[in-house]
Amino acid sequence: DAKTTQPNSMESNEEEPVHLPCNHSTISGTDYIHWYRQLPSQGPEYVIHGLTSNVNNRMASLAIAEDRKSSTLILHRATLRDAAVYYCILSALNNNDMRFGAGTRLTVKP
Amino acid sequence: EAEVAQSPRYKITEKSQAVAFWCDPISGHATLYWYRQILGQGPELLVQFQDESVVDDSQLPKDRFSAERLKGVDSTLKIQPAELGDSAMYLCASSLFIRGTDTQYFGPGTRLTVL
Numbered sequence: 001d002a003k004t005t006q007p008n009s010m011e012s013n014e015e016e017p018v019h020l021p022c023n024h025s026t027i028s029g030t031d032y033i034h035w036y037r038q039l040p041s042q043g044p045e046y047v048i049h050g051l052t053s054n055v056n057n058r059m060a061s062l063a064i065a066e067d068r069k070s071s072t073l074i075l076h077r078a079t080l081r082d083a084a085v086y087y088c089i090l091s092a093l094n095n096n097d098m099r100f101g102a103g104t105r106l107t108v109k110p
Numbered sequence: 111e112a113e114v115a116q117s118p119r120y121k122i123t124e125k126s127q128a129v130a131f132w133c134d135p136i137s138g139h140a141t142l143y144w145y146r147q148i149l150g151q152g153p154e155l156l157v158q159f160q161d162e163s164v165v166d167d168s169q170l171p172k173d174r175f176s177a178e179r180l181k182g183v184d185s186t187l188k189i190q191p192a193e194l195g196d197s198a199m200y201l202c203a204s205s206l207f208i209r210g211t212d213t214q215y216f217g218p219g220t221r222l223t224v225l
Binding site: 030031032036042043044045046049085087091092093094095096097098099100101102103 | 155165
């Protein structure tokens, strides 16, 4: 299974952009890159996913490196409600069996 | 907005007792997942169903854990007998299908404490 590597923790100031990195050097050509986040005492929730091109939605942007060996989740203006553990996960084309790592714990300071 | 329902939200039991968790996925979702999350770690997939069939249960400790989704809708995860190391959050998720692009929607989880 392709693995991902993320920093254990990051800090950000409120209303500033946050760039959360993820390395996935063994990604295969058909693996999708997903980001989920888990707020305290809740189940994980979907943030964004992509294959090759950069993606934007109302929550965040996903920037995917040209060689697809890394990606970055971008929160354009962090709020206190964005404090969570962010998981970068790969899934195969035909099976969204997701293997979560430890993720990055994001702390947002007022 | 439709949600994944789980019950109970909290369960305290003594070791060697049997426990069961219930999950009701979002209506129309064919794929259902059970995860276990130990404090400080990411969720670990235990079992994946496509309708009523098990797709992957390679990480399910089959000597004590069992899971079923008899009519392809709701599902039950059972532990018998419970051990101290089973204390964790048990999460259920569902997705429309099993494709790599299908979003998984998670329930609030059941927090199990084994004494």
